[in-house]
Amino acid sequence: MIRKNIFILTLGGLALLLLPVYPKSSTLDFGGHVDASLVYIFILLITGISKIKLLIGLIVLFCYLGLSDSYAYLELTAKILTCFIFITYIQKFFWENLRNDSIMLLIFLLLFYSISFILYSGVFQVGLSEYGTFVGIPIIYNFFISMILLIIIKYTSWPRAKDQTYQF
Amino acid sequence: MLSKRNKKYLFLTALGSILIFVFLFLNLNFYFSNLLISKLSYKSDYLSNNSILKERISLLEARIKLQEAIVDENLSLKENLNYNLPKSLSLLNTELIIISPFTFTSSGIINKGSLDRVKKGSLVISPKGLVGKVAEVNKQFSKVLFTFNPNFAVMVYVGESKIPGILKGNGISSRIKYITTDQEVVVGDNVFIATNTIQEYPGIRIGEISGVVDYEGFLNLSIKDLINPRNAKFVTVIIND
Numbered sequence: 001m002i003r004k005n006i007f008i009l010t011l012g013g014l015a016l017l018l019l020p021v022y023p024k025s026s027t028l029d030f031g032g033h034v035d036a037s038l039v040y041i042f043i044l045l046i047t048g049i050s051k052i053k054l055l056i057g058l059i060v061l062f063c064y065l066g067l068s069d070s071y072a073y074l075e076l077t078a079k080i081l082t083c084f085i086f087i088t089y090i091q092k093f094f095w096e097n098l099r100n101d102s103i104m105l106l107i108f109l110l111l112f113y114s115i116s117f118i119l120y121s122g123v124f125q126v127g128l129s130e131y132g133t134f135v136g137i138p139i140i141y142n143f144f145i146s147m148i149l150l151i152i153i154k155y156t157s158w159p160r161a162k163d164q165t166y167q168f
Numbered sequence: 169m170l171s172k173r174n175k176k177y178l179f180l181t182a183l184g185s186i187l188i189f190v191f192l193f194l195n196l197n198f199y200f201s202n203l204l205i206s207k208l209s210y211k212s213d214y215l216s217n218n219s220i221l222k223e224r225i226s227l228l229e230a231r232i233k234l235q236e237a238i239v240d241e242n243l244s245l246k247e248n249l250n251y252n253l254p255k256s257l258s259l260l261n262t263e264l265i266i267i268s269p270f271t272f273t274s275s276g277i278i279n280k281g282s283l284d285r286v287k288k289g290s291l292v293i294s295p296k297g298l299v300g301k302v303a304e305v306n307k308q309f310s311k312v313l314f315t316f317n318p319n320f321a322v323m324v325y326v327g328e329s330k331i332p333g334i335l336k337g338n339g340i341s342s343r344i345k346y347i348t349t350d351q352e353v354v355v356g357d358n359v360f361i362a363t364n365t366i367q368e369y370p371g372i373r374i375g376e377i378s379g380v381v382d383y384e385g386f387l388n389l390s391i392k393d394l395i396n397p398r399n400a401k402f403v404t405v406i407i408n409d
Contacts, residue, residue: 068268
């Protein structure tokens with residue numbers, strides 16, 4: 001029923017998009033350690049790739065880019081590159097179940113932070129230990145939040161098949 | 169015998185009358201329903217008192233929640249006021265209303281702008297340390313670059329001999345650069361905001377040196393007391409007119 005209600009879907013989508021921007025909004029902020037765009041992109045990719053989902057992902061990224069400054073293009077590049085590598089080389093080779101999804105999530109996060117490290121060490125000469133200290137906690141937070149959302153959305157959602165009655 | 173035209177006229181008149189009657193009836197019902205209910209309907213005093221008390225309890229509970237939120241805000245604002253700064257500075261307490269959701273290049277928006285005398289380049293602090301610098305000013309809000317934003321740069325003095333350097337963000341942390349290797353800097357040296365900037369800040373201490381690295385003829389200094397501003401909600405802008 002909710003799936004068919006475009007108004008509720010749009011409203012929910014807007015709330016999900018805008019609320020993490022406000023500090024201490026009790027949504028996905030968790031002390032500023034969670035990257036909401038990264039979580040949303042992973043959820044969109046892992047629940048089945050389609051043109052609409054890719055478009056939504058791009059809208060999320062560009063919406064958040066508008067709230068950042070010029071150097072955010074570097075992070076945007078890292079995120080788009082991560083998505084491309086993830087879709088092309090990783091996601092196809094995993095059978096879909098909860099354990100594999102959690103492995104894919106870990107690969108997705110490590111891929112993004114590795115690409116970011118390459119970019120930032122190239123541009124700003126950032127050291128590995130300094131980088132590791134900075135991203136250590138965000139990786140853990142992003143992993144657990146994405147995992148919780150994934151379980152809620154993908155594995156505990158209402159069954160799509162209609163109930164059938166049998167008479168014996 | 170009525171003609172076809174008259175029949176049609178009568179039908180339309182009757183329909184119009186019914187519609188007007190229904191409209192008026194509904195309106196009157198709406199306006200007088202409260203009066204009718206209070207005067208004519210039967211109710212038990214015991215039950216009505218009970219429901220009134222229940223409503224009052226839920227109202228009071230909501231008020232308590234609001235009060236608790238206000239008390240929390242007041243506590244964090246008090247912390248801001250206790251920040252150890254020279255009395256000559258004029259400070260403006262403000263709230264970070266939006267924080268950029270990207271991980272590395274972080275900036276935020278505060279709810280004070282040019283109408284509140286905020287200027288481009290003003291420093292933003294919190295009781296825990298330096299938060300950043302105002303980068304853009306609008307009438308009612310301003311954009312703040314956090315210390316680890318690559319666009320953030322502020323001139324500082326290191327140690328008692330006031331060695332000048334530039335504190336600059338690199339997306340992950342903020343480091344002091346452009347100090348030549350012939351200068352004597354050791355771990356534990358205090359770092360102050362430079363006094364020869366446009367804002368003419370008095371020497372505000374922002375932290376101490378935690379690491380010294382020699383990099384291509386210049387010292388690359390890490391600083392200890394910089395905070396992660398993503399946790400901050402209430403911050404203070406140093407206006408210094």
